[in-house]
Amino acid sequence: MDIPVVFTLSSLYILAILCCCSQGQSPPYEAECVEGKYPPPSSRRVKEYVVNLDLxxxxxxxxxxxxxxxxxxxxxxxxxxxxxxxxxxxxxxxxxxxxxxxxxxxxxxxxxxxxxxxxxxxxxxxxxxxxxxNIFYEIFTVCTSIVAQDSNGTLYHARNLDFGLFMGWDPKNRTWEITELLRPAIVNLDFQRGGKTVFKSVNYAGYVGILTAISPGKFTLTMNERFTLDGGYIGIINLILTGKGTWMGFLTRATMEKAESFKEARAMLTSTQMIAPAYFILAGNTSGQACVITRNREVNGTDTWWMKEAGGWYVLETNYDHWSKPLFVDDRRTPANKCMKKLTQKGVGIPGIFDVLSSRPVLNKLTTYTALMQVNQGHLETWLQYCPDPCFPW
Incomplete structure (x- = not known):
């Protein structure tokens, strides 16, 4: 079987990174904590559409x-x-x-x-x-999600969504092909019944599930992929054989439509058998009401990591269990924590968190967008993201 050229080139690039790290050398990027990146140019703001649930x-x-x-x-x-x-x-x-x-x-x-x-x-x-x-986002996403509380107890929930790893590396432009094609498809959606907002989300057009969303005045939700051996493919086979299991995007969509509170949302996300494991980052509308829910496909083994356990004023999740070290070639967690601590609780707000999520390698070649939410105001804004060289490929 012939090996695709794009796969060969991307693999060689990744092997070069691995070799550098294994020999104690720094990878070809510098971790940084940037400031003053908000607001980006208006051309990068994502357009909003209404989805009428009465239709x-x-x-x-x-x-x-x-x-x-x-x-x-x-x-x-x-x-x-x-x-x-x-x-x-x-x-x-x-x-x-x-x-x-x-x-x-x-x-x-x-x-x-x-x-x-x-x-x-x-x-x-x-x-x-x-x-x-509508299902392959369960298998290929890498992300960073943050819930942070300012000095007044107000919660902010934000995330980078990274997508396209190993899917067509372009050596000329040093970009991932799918990542570049996804950005123009990003939309903000306002799901309404009777002319009133039920929830808002950020989607790739044509995707009907939910990866990032806010129920105004009630709760906010983001999903990050969890990599385990008990992954999505096994779940799909189990669904075919037994009929048991729920697609992650459909579970999150149902949660946004039906849950009336943080408590109800948490119950739905922790008590439903899934096709693929996941991290659900959930925040409510009162001080301290934020957690990372680490899910297996099965309900057993669910872990809830609260903000107070994570350090008190913020909780941060990439794509690794909070009790384990991240993969050494994909450590976005350590730089993100470094930047949050540099920001301090006094700096928490839309501009400050956007800066953290715009700091390499939290921002990387796979990053398609940054979404920023504030539950009490029902606020959601989304910005297309780009990472010019030098920048880590994932």
Missing amino acids: PGKERWKHVAAEKKQEIKNILASFKKYIYDFGGIAAEIWYLIDLLGPAIVDVLPQPFQDEIRGISDVTGIEIGEVTLY
Whole structure:
């Protein structure tokens, strides 16, 4: 089997990083704590759309899908090329996704079945591919989430969403192909019933689940991927064999629609069997009400790490269990903690946290956006992020 050139080049670059670290040399970037990065240029602010939950599922996403049709097609075309470059069974799997798409979507819960059908109708993309688009975020994301409390007890919740590792390294521009294609597809969404906001979120257009969201006045939520051997592929097989398990994005969407409080949201996120493990970073509307929920696929083994246990005024999660050391080539946690401590509790606010999330290597080549939330004000703002060289590839 021929090895794709993009994979070979990205692998060589990563091997170079590993060699530097194993020989005690510094990787080709400098950890930093930047200041004065907020606000970014207005051109980087993400546009907001309304999703009307009173409409039938097939009608809800028409305007977003129509406006972002080409962006969604570009993402899937790149992902498809990446799969076909491997040939063999990988290409056959994609063929089966196209062939069995209608049957695959039939096993999803409502309203997600109809919403995905509606997106497929508007974009003209095969329904199996739209379904795949709605589940592969459970497998490939790396992120940094922070909940911090200012000196008055006000909570701020923010996150970087990084996506595209190993998916097409462009040696000329030194970027990840999927990461570059995802940025134009980022949208802010205001989910409404009866003309009133139920919750707000940040999504890649065409994705109906939730990775970043705020229920105004109630709680905020972000999801970070958790890498374990008991991962998403095993969960998918278990779902096929037993019918047990919930897609992470559908669980978070249901939580945002149904939970009326931090307590109810926490109960939903800790008591539902999942297809893939995850970290849920959850914050409420009162001082100290913030935690990281570390989830297995099964409900057993769930760990809740509270802000007061993390140091009192903030809690920070990347993609590693808080009781374990991060992978030495992907230690965003130590620089992020360093920058938070430099910021101090007095500096907590939208500008200060944005600076922390704009500091390399918390900001890296995979970072697509930074979202900033304040629950009491119902505030959500999202900015496209870029990391010019020198910058770590993940």
